Amino acid sequence: MFFNLEYIDHHPCNKMQEVIKAFFHRSIQIVEYSDQLFPKWFRKTINKSLALNKGFKKIHEYMHEKDIPFREQIYHQFLNNNSIEALCNDKDFPILSHIDWASKKGKKFKNFFKDNLYGSLDAAVFKPKGCSENPKKNFYREFIKRNKHICPFCGMDSYINPEWKSHSDFDHYLSKAAYPFTAANLQNLVPMCDPCNQDYKKQQSMISSGNQRTLAFYPYEKLPEMCLIIECEYEANNLDEKTKFNVFLYSSDQKALSKIETWDRVFEIKDRIQKQVEVFYDDWMEDFFEDDFMENGPVEKLNDFKQLLNNYYRKCIPKIERRAKVDVIVICEFFRFMANGASDFFLIGYLKSYNKRLQSIAA
Numbered sequence: 001m002f003f004n005l006e007y008i009d010h011h012p013c014n015k016m017q018e019v020i021k022a023f024f025h026r027s028i029q030i031v032e033y034s035d036q037l038f039p040k041w042f043r044k045t046i047n048k049s050l051a052l053n054k055g056f057k058k059i060h061e062y063m064h065e066k067d068i069p070f071r072e073q074i075y076h077q078f079l080n081n082n083s084i085e086a087l088c089n090d091k092d093f094p095i096l097s098h099i100d101w102a103s104k105k106g107k108k109f110k111n112f113f114k115d116n117l118y119g120s121l122d123a124a125v126f127k128p129k130g131c132s133e134n135p136k137k138n139f140y141r142e143f144i145k146r147n148k149h150i151c152p153f154c155g156m157d158s159y160i161n162p163e164w165k166s167h168s169d170f171d172h173y174l175s176k177a178a179y180p181f182t183a184a185n186l187q188n189l190v191p192m193c194d195p196c197n198q199d200y201k202k203q204q205s206m207i208s209s210g211n212q213r214t215l216a217f218y219p220y221e222k223l224p225e226m227c228l229i230i231e232c233e234y235e236a237n238n239l240d241e242k243t244k245f246n247v248f249l250y251s252s253d254q255k256a257l258s259k260i261e262t263w264d265r266v267f268e269i270k271d272r273i274q275k276q277v278e279v280f281y282d283d284w285m286e287d288f289f290e291d292d293f294m295e296n297g298p299v300e301k302l303n304d305f306k307q308l309l310n311n312y313y314r315k316c317i318p319k320i321e322r323r324a325k326v327d328v329i330v331i332c333e334f335f336r337f338m339a340n341g342a343s344d345f346f347l348i349g350y351l352k353s354y355n356k357r358l359q360s361i362a363a
Contacts (some may be wrong), residue, residue, distance in 0.1 A: 001152045001153055001217045001219065001223060001263060002152050002153075002154075002155045002329050003146050003152045003323065004152070004219065004220065004221060004222055004223045004225065005143075005152060005190070005212065005219045005220050006146045006147055006218045006220070007186075007187065008139060008142045008146060008186070009140060011128065011130055011135075011138070011139045011186070011344055012063035012125070012126045012127065013121050013126045013134065013135050013136065013139050013186055014119070014186050015040050015041075015042075015126065015187075016117065016121055016126065016185075017082065017178065017184070017185055017188075018039060019038055019039060019042050019233045020117070020181075020184070021078065021079075022037070022038060022039050023037050023056060023059075023060075023076040024074060024078050025075055027059075027060050027063050027064075027071060027075075028063075028068060028071040028072055028075060028104070029068075030115040031064060032063070033056070033057045033060045035047055037056070037060065039260065041125070042125060044125075044126075045120075045123055045125045046355070049120070049123075051116050052116060052117075052120060054080060055109075055112035055116050055117075058108065058109075058112075059109055059112070062105060062109070065096075070098070070321070073096070073098040073354055074098055074099065076096060076179045077096040077098050077099065077181065078098065079094040080094070080095065081095070081096065081174075081182055082181060082182055082185050082187070082188070083180045084173065084174060084182065084185070084187055084188050084218065085187075085209050085218045085220070085221060087174065088207060088215065088216040088217065088218040088221075089205065089215065089218060089221075090215075091213040091215060092213075101178075101180065109180065110177070110180040113181060113183040113184070114176045114177070114180055114183045117183055118176070118183045118184050118186040120184070120281070121135055121136050121184055122134045122135050122136055123135070123185075136170070137162075137167060139186065140162055140167040140168070140170075140191060141162040143191055144159055144162045144191075145326060147323075148322075148323035148324075149161075149323070150323040150325075150326055150328075151184055151192060151193035151196055152196065152219070153192055153193070153196045153197050153201075153263075153267055154193065154196050154267060154269065154272060155326070155327070155328070155329040155330065156194070156195075156272065156273070156276055156326055156327055156330065157193035157194070157195055157326060158326050159191055159193060165328075167191070168191045168192065168193060168194065168197075169187070169191070169192060169194065169197045169198070170189040170190065170191055170192075171191070171196075171197045171201060171354075172188055172194040173188050173189075173190050173206060173219060174188050174205075174206060174207065175203050175205060177203060178205060187220065190219050200266065200267045200268055200272075201266050201267060202267075204266045206262060206266060207262075209262075209265060211353065214258070214262045214265075215255060215258040215262060216259055216261045216262045216263070217259045217262075217263060223256075224251055224253045224255070224256035224259075225251060225252070225253065225256075225328075226249060226250060226251035226253075226256055226260065227249075227250050228247070228248075228249055228273070228329065228330070228333045229247070229248040229250060229333070229337075230246070230247055230248075230273075230277060230333050230334055230336075230341070231245065231246045231247075231248070231337065231340060231341060232243055232244070232245055232246075232337070232341070232346065232347070233245060233246045234344065235343065235346050237256045242278065243278065243346075244278065245274055245277045245278055245281075246274070247270040247271075247273045247274045247277070248270070248334075249263075249264065249269065249270060273330055276327065276330055276332065280327070281334060284331050284334060284335075285338075285350060287358075288308075288309070288312050289354055291312070292308055292312050293308060293354050293358075294358065294361075296308060297358065298355045298358050298359070299351060299354075299355065300355075302344060302347060302348065302351065305347060305350075305351045306339050306340075306347065307339075309335055309338045309339035309347075310335075310336075310339035310340070312335050312339075313332060313335035313336045313338075316328060316331055316332035316335060317332060319332070322331055
């Protein structure tokens with residue numbers, strides 16, 4: 001991830017976890033199914049919803065088919081599967097799986113958590129006081145206000161405007177198919193741009209690859225120091241050729257490197273950045289020409305041209321902190337490369353072209 005997110009911990013939708021936790025904990029000892037299994041503030045909601053009542057009742061019956069130790073195991077699986085930060089940061093943190101989600105009953109329970117409980121986040125009981133819009137939309141609005149519009153997973157696309165009718169998808173960071181107990185946990189529901197969610201991540205696991213556990217960035221933790229590096233692999237000599245770039249993501253922190261590998265595996269970040277640079281670098285250079293080069297007039301010395309590029313790079317840096325523009329992270333690194341790493345041959349081509357254009361404008 002390019003930057004961490006701030007969690008909206010005050011929103012009423014967070015209280016869904018309180019409902020589910022209370023249900024599993026009280027079901028250990030309470031034999032008869034009733035609204036006493038739920039917090040008082042939720043009982044009116046549960047009594048009005050046939051689907052919720054039916055689903056919770058079937059889970060309660062399933063838990064009481066066996067003994068207290070089994071019911072305790074289910075409760076601890078719920079707690080364990082919702083320890084999202086620990087699951088992301090520690091490959092040795094065990095994943096409890098006492099329920100067989102592939103069994104007939106397991107599939108029914110999975111669908112209940114995936115559909116009914118997730119959908120119930122829009123129940124009136126989860127609306128903030130004085131709020132007229134549905135709770136998930138309101139949570140999304142608060143999220144954008146706190147975290148801005150740029151997708152942190154790619155930095156190359158933005159979230160949908162919260163004033164529009166729809167909003168960007170809440171991605172289940174840990175897949176709700178593999179971890180149904182997390183389906184309505186807002187710590188596991190992370191807004192993500194459409195390409196990241198629909199084209200790349202899909203149902204991929206953040207914490208495992210095949211049979212191997214993997215480390216992953218937890219979206220709401222402080223991120224370790226890391227850097228994006230862009231280098232030129234091949235400089236085109238004519239219009240029929242294509243300049244090729246290489247992209248590297250690096251950290252001196254070994255644990256962070258493992259998380260970067262997961263990030264790249266799931267979101268194909270390096271490949272996407274490479275394609276972004278190769279398609280748009282001429283447009284970025286055109287912006288540089290119009291924004292900075294023209295103001296300075298013709299530039300004769302190559303070192304002066306490099307200094308202009310370096311100044312433009314430094315102007316981009318504050319925009320990263322403000323998350324002010326899509327691609328700004330990639331653009332910033334591209335101009336750092338142009339100022340400090342590009343070959344003289346590559347730069348002279350631009351310098352000659354820009355000086356010629358200025359002379360044409362002056363004439």
